[in-house]
Each structure stands twice: as structure tokens, then as C-alpha cells.
Amino acid sequence: GESVGLHLPTLSVQEGDNSIINCAYSNSASDYFIWYKQESGKGPQFIIDIRSNMDKRQGQRVTVLLNKTVKHLSLQIAATQPGDSAVYFCAEVHNAGNMLTFGGGTRLMVKP
Amino acid sequence: KAGVTQTPRYLIKTRGQQVTLSCSPISGHRSVSWYQQTPGQGLQFLFEYFSETQRNKGNFPGRFSGRQFSNSRSEMNVSTLELGDSALYLCASSGGLAGVWNEQFFGPGTRLTVL
Numbered sequence: 254g255e256s257v258g259l260h261l262p263t264l265s266v267q268e269g270d271n272s273i274i275n276c277a278y279s280n281s282a283s284d285y286f287i288w289y290k291q292e293s294g295k296g297p298q299f300i301i302d303i304r305s306n307m308d309k310r311q312g313q314r315v316t317v318l319l320n321k322t323v324k325h326l327s328l329q330i331a332a333t334q335p336g337d338s339a340v341y342f343c344a345e346v347h348n349a350g351n352m353l354t355f356g357g358g359t360r361l362m363v364k365p
Numbered sequence: 366k367a368g369v370t371q372t373p374r375y376l377i378k379t380r381g382q383q384v385t386l387s388c389s390p391i392s393g394h395r396s397v398s399w400y401q402q403t404p405g406q407g408l409q410f411l412f413e414y415f416s417e418t419q420r421n422k423g424n425f426p427g428r429f430s431g432r433q434f435s436n437s438r439s440e441m442n443v444s445t446l447e448l449g450d451s452a453l454y455l456c457a458s459s460g461g462l463a464g465v466w467n468e469q470f471f472g473p474g475t476r477l478t479v480l
Contacts, residue, residue, distance in 0.1 A: 285466040296369070296455050296471030297408070304466075342408065346466050351396065351459075352421045353469065355408035 261340060263360045272330040272363075276343030276356045281324060283345035287353070288317060288328045292339045300328070300341075330361075338363045367392065369458050369472035377478045383444040386475045388456030390437050396420075396461025397439035398469060399431060402453040411454075414439050415461045443477075451479045 266272045278286065284305050289297035303310045303317045303326075310317050316329040326343050340360050344353040370389045378384050390397050398421075399411040410423040414433035431441040437458075443450055453474040459467035 289471075294473065296457075296473050298471070299468055302466065302468075344408075351398070351413050351415075351461065351463075351467070352410050352423070353398075353400075353408075353457075354410065355400075357407050 261358050261360045263362060265362045265364060266333050268333060268335060268363050268365050270333055272328075272333045272337070272361055274328045274330075274341050274359045274361065276326040276328075276359075278324050278326055278343065278345050278356065280345055280347065280354070281321065283347060283354075285346035286317070286319060286326050287344045287346065288315075288326075289342045289344060289355075290337075290339045291342065291358075297342060333361075333363050335363045335365055337361060369456055369470050371454075371456050371472040371475050373475060374473065375476045375478075377480060378446050379480050380446055380448060382446050383442060384446060384477060385440050385442045386454055386456075386477070388439045388441075388458075388472060390439070390456075390458030391470055394458040394460055394470075395437050396459045396467065397433055397437065398457045398459070399439070399441050400455040400457065401425070402455055402474070403451070408455070411441065446479045448479050450477065452477060 287302040288300040291297045301312045314331045318327045340358045342358045343356040396415045398413040402408045413421040417433045428444045433439045455474045456472045457469035459469045
């Protein structure tokens with residue numbers, strides 16, 4: 254698809270399994286961290302966010318974990334479905350919420 | 366409610382030319398941000414406009430510029446195109462309230478190819 258890069262790490266999972274996508278961030282002063290999903294031919298779509306004073310946040314089938322000690326963010330997707338196949342990006346929020354710094358992205362492939 | 370729209374969706378230009386891309390934000394949103402997406406550099410922030418003023422700017426050369434109109438629609442311009450400007454240009458709109466995280470809604474992007 255036009256929106257995905259050629260050099261992305263890829264995670265391949267079986268349908269129904271849980272997926273864990275990881276991200277390392279750089280700025281310990283970031284206020285928010287966000288996960289986006291980008292499908293082929295589309296712009297990034299918001300999945301879930303977490304404030305820097307939290308360790309964990311849950312949404313529908315997704316959980317985000319934040320480890321500020323090692324500057325690590327993860328996205329867990331429960332019962333992965335074929336529709337979850339996409340590129341996933343983490344992003345940090347800078348400048349009072351008006352600028353996003355994106356990570357490199359991970360391609361998730363779900364095998365039926 | 367209509368989403369963020371970007372025009373054109375695809376564009377082919379040659380080196381040295383200039384290009385203008387357009388973005389219409391979600392109704393009621395006053396902030397428009399622009400991002401460049403390439404395989405090598407990923408997603409990078411270009412600039413953000415709020416109430417017709419550039420409020421934030423990324424690390425791109427002056428060939429990249431933008432503006433915002435009173436109806437919040439935004440355009441970005443790239444002059445003297447280079448091969449490396451080939452990318453997907455994404456626009457995102459948000460409420461733009463200062464000091465808080467505003468969820469950004471992305472458009473489908475404009476795919477620019479420079480030959």
C-alpha cells in the first residue's frame with residue numbers, strides 16, 4: 254500500500270492470538286503517548302492514548318503499557334483479527350499537544 | 366460528520382517545479398497539521414496552523430510553506446521540488462486547544478511523486 258514503508262519490522266501472528274507491538278520513545282518530557290493504526294491507502298487512525306502519569310490503559314481489545322524508566326511503550330491487541338493487519342505507529346506529544354513525533358512503525362500481519 | 370479531506374490524492378511533478386496541496390479539516394476544527402511520510406524517514410512533522418497563524422514548525426527547509434484560511438482550510442506549498450520530496454503528505458485536524466492533548470484526525474494523504 255502507498256502508506257507503508259519498505260523497511261518496517263514485521264510481526265506475524267495467527268488469527269485469535271494476542272499481539273504485542275513495542276516502541277521506544279526518546280523524550281522523557283512528553284506528556285502523552287498515542288498509538289495509531291495505518292491501513293493501506295489511508296491516513297493514521299487513532300487507537301488509544303496514555304498520559305505520562307499512567308502505567309496502563311485499556312480500551313476495547315487493546316491495552317497500552319508505559320514504562321517510563323526505560324522509555325518503552327507497548328500495545329497489546331487481544332484476539333487479533335485479520336482486520337487488525339496494518340502498520341502501527343507510536344507517537345509522542347510535544348509542545349502542549351500540538352505536535353506529534355512518530356516512531357518508525359511496525360507492520361502487523363494476521364494469518365487466518 | 367465529514368472527515369478530513371485532501372486534494373489531490375495523487376500528483377506527479379518534475380524537479381524544479383512547485384506544488385500546492387490542499388486540506389479541509391473536520392468542521393469546527395481550527396488546527397491543521399501537516400506531516401511528510403517517506404519509507405526512509407517515516408512520519409515527520411512539517412508545521413501546524415491555528416487560526417490562520419503558524420503555531421509550530423518542524424525541521425524542514427524554507428521550500429516547504431503553508432497557510433491557513435479563515436474557514437480553517439489549509440494549503441501547503443513546496444517550491445523547487447527535489448526527488449527527495451516524493452512522499453505521502455498527510456494533513457491532520459484537531460480542535461487545537463492550547464495546553465492540552467487534542468486528538469488529531471488524519472486525512473488519506475496526497476501522494477506526491479517527483480520525477
